[in-house]
Amino acid sequence: MPSKSTSVRRRQDSRKQSFKAICTKCNESTFVPFKPSPDRAVYCTDCFKEKQSSAKKQSGNLTFKTRNPDEGHKKDRTGNYESSRVDKLDSQENIENSIPLSEEFESMEISPSLKKAISSMNISVPTPIQKQSIPALLQGRDIIGQARTGSGKTLAFAVPMVTQCDPLLNKVQGIVLVPTRELAIQVASVIKSLAAPENISVSLLYGGHSMNPERSALRRGTHIIVGTPGRTLDHLRQKNLNLNFVKFFVLDEADEMLDKGFLKDIETVLTKTPRTRQTALFSATMPNWVTDASTRHLNNPLIIKVDAELDSAPSIE
Numbered sequence: 001m002p003s004k005s006t007s008v009r010r011r012q013d014s015r016k017q018s019f020k021a022i023c024t025k026c027n028e029s030t031f032v033p034f035k036p037s038p039d040r041a042v043y044c045t046d047c048f049k050e051k052q053s054s055a056k057k058q059s060g061n062l063t064f065k066t067r068n069p070d071e072g073h074k075k076d077r078t079g080n081y082e083s084s085r086v087d088k089l090d091s092q093e094n095i096e097n098s099i100p101l102s103e104e105f106e107s108m109e110i111s112p113s114l115k116k117a118i119s120s121m122n123i124s125v126p127t128p129i130q131k132q133s134i135p136a137l138l139q140g141r142d143i144i145g146q147a148r149t150g151s152g153k154t155l156a157f158a159v160p161m162v163t164q165c166d167p168l169l170n171k172v173q174g175i176v177l178v179p180t181r182e183l184a185i186q187v188a189s190v191i192k193s194l195a196a197p198e199n200i201s202v203s204l205l206y207g208g209h210s211m212n213p214e215r216s217a218l219r220r221g222t223h224i225i226v227g228t229p230g231r232t233l234d235h236l237r238q239k240n241l242n243l244n245f246v247k248f249f250v251l252d253e254a255d256e257m258l259d260k261g262f263l264k265d266i267e268t269v270l271t272k273t274p275r276t277r278q279t280a281l282f283s284a285t286m287p288n289w290v291t292d293a294s295t296r297h298l299n300n301p302l303i304i305k306v307d308a309e310l311d312s313a314p315s316i317e
Contacts, residue, residue, distance in 0.1 A: 022213040023047050027185065027204050029213065100124060104131060109138055110163050113197040118159070121193060127152035128306045133280075134159050142279045142298040146286040147306035153252065153282045154190045161224065161248045162191065164278075167199040170221035171245035175273070177229050177266060179257045181206040187252060188226040200224060205241075207231045215240045229257065229265035236272055246273040254283040255290050263293060270297055 018031040023044040030044035043051060101115055102125040108115075126134065129147035136143055137160035147153055161174040176191070178184050184206045192202045203217040205227030211234065218225075218240050225232070225241075235241040249270065251257065257266065279301075281294045286305065295301065 022217070025051075027188075029209075102126070108134060108159075110159060111198065114159065114162065114194060117194050117197050118155070123155070127156075129153055129282075129304065130156045130159075132304045132306070133157065136302050136304070137161075137278070137280060138163065140278060142301040143281070143304055144286070144291060144294060144298065144301045145280065145282045145304045145306075147282070147284070147304075149284050151306060154187050155194075157248075157250045157252075157280050157282060158187075158191045158194050161250065162194045162198055162200055164247050165195075165198070165200045165223045167223065169245065170223075172218075172222060172225055172241065172243060173245055174224040174248040174250075175232075175243065175246055175269075176224070176226045176250040176252055177232065177257065177262075177269065178226065178252045179228065179260060179262065181208055181228065183253065184226050184228060191224060191226065195224065202226065205231045205235060207234075211235070211238075211240075229262045229269065232269055233265050236269065243269070243272045244274065246277050249273055249277050249279045251279075251281045251294070252283075254281045254294060255285050255287065256283075258290055258293055267297070 018033055021030055021032050021042040022028070023030050024041040025043060025047040028044060030042070032042055101119050101123075104126050105115060105118060105124070127147075128151070129145055130152050133143055133145050133153075133156040137157065145153065145156065157176070161176075165173045176187055178187055184204055188202055188204050195202050201222045202224045203214065203222040203226075205214050205225055207228060207230060211231075214231075214235065215238075218235065232241065236243070251266065257263075279298050281290075281298065281301075283290060291303075
């Protein structure tokens with residue numbers, strides 16, 4: 001049996017070890033003093049400090065009761081929990097800031113926890129694009145939605161996508177393609193806020209950094225991916241990504257993606273998904289060449305135009 005001093009040294013040595021991980025919040029690489037696991041949230045130093053600061057502000061307002069640690073968690077087919085208690089506490093932090101939802105949101109066929117997540121985002125009344133798109137997508141319709149930037153398009157497709165994902169099926173069921181890394185991070189942030197209470201995981205795929213963290217996330221299993229066309233296609237070619245179970249496919253900022261020459265990559269990705277998938281295309285402008293290209297991949301789409309005056313791109317120097 002090892003001596004007491006030997007045990008102490010081993011514990012000290014273990015504390016000096018660090019493991020590479022991906023921050024749950026900002027998706028950047030970091031090092032942590034414990035071995036990461038799929039069911040535990042990991043934060044970089046800056047995000048952890050921000051989280052602690054936020055928790056301190058909320059601690060005076062939140063009252064926590066003792067509960068069974070298994071309560072509120074769902075198990076996957078292997079019997080493992082799909083979300084950690086840290087994720088649950090994260091979703092609690094915005095409870096005090098939530099506001100009542102309008103009757104338009106309350107009447108939508110979405111879960112109470114999803115409605116609470118929308119409320120915690122300080123959203124009460126749906127925007128015009130949300131009001132028209134969410135019910136149609138919940139009914140299974142393909143849509144082409146046109147509304148200007150800042151009109152709430154992300155929530156318009158995120159709510160139906162999260163609703164349709166099955167947390168017990170550890171496969172990619174939803175995919176969102178966007179033209180830039182910055183937009184991918186922004187869209188994923190909104191989807192994660194809605195997905196966490198539903199035990200739905202979200203992963204980012206974009207270029208400019210190592211593929212290894214993304215590859216690891218895909219191997220662990222994720223329900224929704226948000227990515228740029230090129231990086232998503234790279235993972236498909238390397239067989240890191242399987243889209244055979246995709247139910248919901250979204251092209252966001254479609255005019256910009258097609259204008260930048262992503263059409264070939266997008267169509268290649270589309271061919272890897274089931275033909276029975278539901279497809280939605282959202283864009284700030286909707287010139288004819290965009291709708292002509294999109295209708296080849298959509299089934300009798302419902303066309304929703306909120307900002308009809310933006311059919312052509314604005315002339316800006």
